[in-house]
Amino acid sequence: xxxxxxxxxxxxxxxxxxxxxxxxxxxxxxxxxxxxxxxxxxxxxxxxxxxxxxxxxxxxxxxxxxxxxxxxxxxxxxxxxxxxxxxxxxxxxxxxxxxxxxxxxxxxxxxxxxxxxxxxxxxxxxxxxxxxxxxxxxxxxxxxxxxxxxxxxxxxxxxxxxxxxxxxxxxxxxxxxxxxxxxxxxxxxxxxxxxxxxxxxxxxxxxxxxxxxxxxxxxxxxxxxxxxxxxxxxxxxxxxxxxxxxxxxxxxxxxxxxxxxxxxxxxxxxxxxxxxxxxxxxxxxxxxxxxxxxxxxxxxxxxxxxxxxxxxxxxxxxxxxxxxxxxxxxxxxxxxxxxxxxxxxxxxxxxxxxxxxxxxxxxxxxxxxxxxxxxxxxxxxxxxxxxxxxxxxxxxxxxxxxxxxxxxxxxxxxxxxxxxxxxxxxxx
Numbered sequence: 001x002x003x004x005x006x007x008x009x010x011x012x013x014x015x016x017x018x019x020x021x022x023x024x025x026x027x028x029x030x031x032x033x034x035x036x037x038x039x040x041x042x043x044x045x046x047x048x049x050x051x052x053x054x055x056x057x058x059x060x061x062x063x064x065x066x067x068x069x070x071x072x073x074x075x076x077x078x079x080x081x082x083x084x085x086x087x088x089x090x091x092x093x094x095x096x097x098x099x100x101x102x103x104x105x106x107x108x109x110x111x112x113x114x115x116x117x118x119x120x121x122x123x124x125x126x127x128x129x130x131x132x133x134x135x136x137x138x139x140x141x142x143x144x145x146x147x148x149x150x151x152x153x154x155x156x157x158x159x160x161x162x163x164x165x166x167x168x169x170x171x172x173x174x175x176x177x178x179x180x181x182x183x184x185x186x187x188x189x190x191x192x193x194x195x196x197x198x199x200x201x202x203x204x205x206x207x208x209x210x211x212x213x214x215x216x217x218x219x220x221x222x223x224x225x226x227x228x229x230x231x232x233x234x235x236x237x238x239x240x241x242x243x244x245x246x247x248x249x250x251x252x253x254x255x256x257x258x259x260x261x262x263x264x265x266x267x268x269x270x271x272x273x274x275x276x277x278x279x280x281x282x283x284x285x286x287x288x289x290x291x292x293x294x295x296x297x298x299x300x301x302x303x304x305x306x307x308x309x310x311x312x313x314x315x316x317x318x319x320x321x322x323x324x325x326x327x328x329x330x331x332x333x334x335x336x337x338x339x340x341x342x343x344x345x346x347x348x349x350x351x352x353x354x355x356x357x358x359x360x361x362x363x364x365x366x367x368x369x370x371x372x373x374x375x376x377x378x379x380x381x382x383x384x385x386x387x388x389x390x391x392x393x394x395x396x397x398x399x400x401x402x403x404x405x406x407x408x409x410x411x412x413x414x415x416x417x418x419x420x421x422x423x424x425x426x427x428x
Contacts, residue, residue, distance in 0.1 A: 066388025
C-alpha cells in the first residue's frame, strides 16, 4: 500500500453512469482507490455517444479512468450473489440510480447497513430524497432549469433560456460527493462506523449560485414578493422569456455591472476585468485615463448610482474598443488589474499556464492513441493524486474480477452463459 496516496487500500464499487458518480469515482481512483465500475451488459450509456472505438468515447474517457469494469445485469436473480461478494470487500459504494431503484435492488443504506455497518454509501439524486419532486428523474439541463441556474446564466436561444455546454450541476455534484465520501471515511477512521452520503444535482446547482441564494427579509422580502407577483402576471399573459428573466434581482451593484466586473469588446476580441475593491477600481480608472466621480463623492441613492454608471459605461467601452486584447492584457497586467482575454475551451488544451501547472495530462490510450485529458483536479504532496490510466476494455476483466471474488472458472462460464455478465464489448 502506498501511504502517500489518500485512498490507497480503499475498495470502491461504482453503480454509476453519466457524470456525477463516475467522475467522483475517477477522483477516488486517482487518489489510490481500487474502483470496480459495475455496468449494465449494454454498458454505461455514454459509451455509445459518438464512439471513436468500440465502447470508447470522449465522454466515457473523460470520467472513467483508472477503473475496472464488471458488466452485470442487476435485475438478474443470479446477480445478487455477485453483488454480495462485491459489497463484502467494499469500503465505498456509489450510486446514481433513478429514484427508488437503489432500494428495490437492496443497494440503499438502510438495506446495507445491517450487513455492512462499516460501508460508506454515496447516493446521487436529481432533486433530493424528500418533497414533491423526490420521485422524479432529472439530468443536468433539467436541474439547471429547475434550480434557476439556467436563467441566471442569461443565455437565450430561439427566444428561450438555454444552458451552456458545460454540465455545471453534474460536475459540482461530483465534487460534493467526493468531499462527502472523504468525510465519511475520515469519520469511520475515528469511530469505526460507516454511513450514508447524500447529494443532489439540485443542491449542486444552488451551491454554484450561492451569491444569489440569500434573502435578507427586511431588505429583500418586499422586492422578491413583488417580483414573484409580476412574474405570475407575465406568464399568464404569455410574455417572452427574456422579459420574465429580466425580473431576476441583480446582486451586483450598478458599478459592477456597468464598469468594474464585466467583459468588454476590444479591437479584435474581448477581455474580462474584475475590480471589486475600491483600490482596484481607482487603478482601473487611472489605467484608462478616466475618473469616477463617485469615488470622491459617494452616494447611497440607488437611482443616482444607476444613472452615473450608465453614463460612464459607454465612455469605458469606447476606450477599451480602441486596442487589441493583447495590448490591454499587457497594460492591465502592468497595473495589477485582474484581466483576461476570453478563451475558447479548445484553446485551453494547449494553454501554457495550464500545461506549466500540470492541469492537463497526455493519456496513452491503447485503442485511440494519445488523448489529452484533465489531470487530477486536486494536488497533494508525495503524488497523492496521480493521473489514472485508461480503464481496460469493457468485459476484458470480467473473469479476473469474478475470480478474485471467489467464483470458479465454471461459475464464471455459467454466469456468462446465463447473461448475468459478459466478456465481450458493450451491447445495445
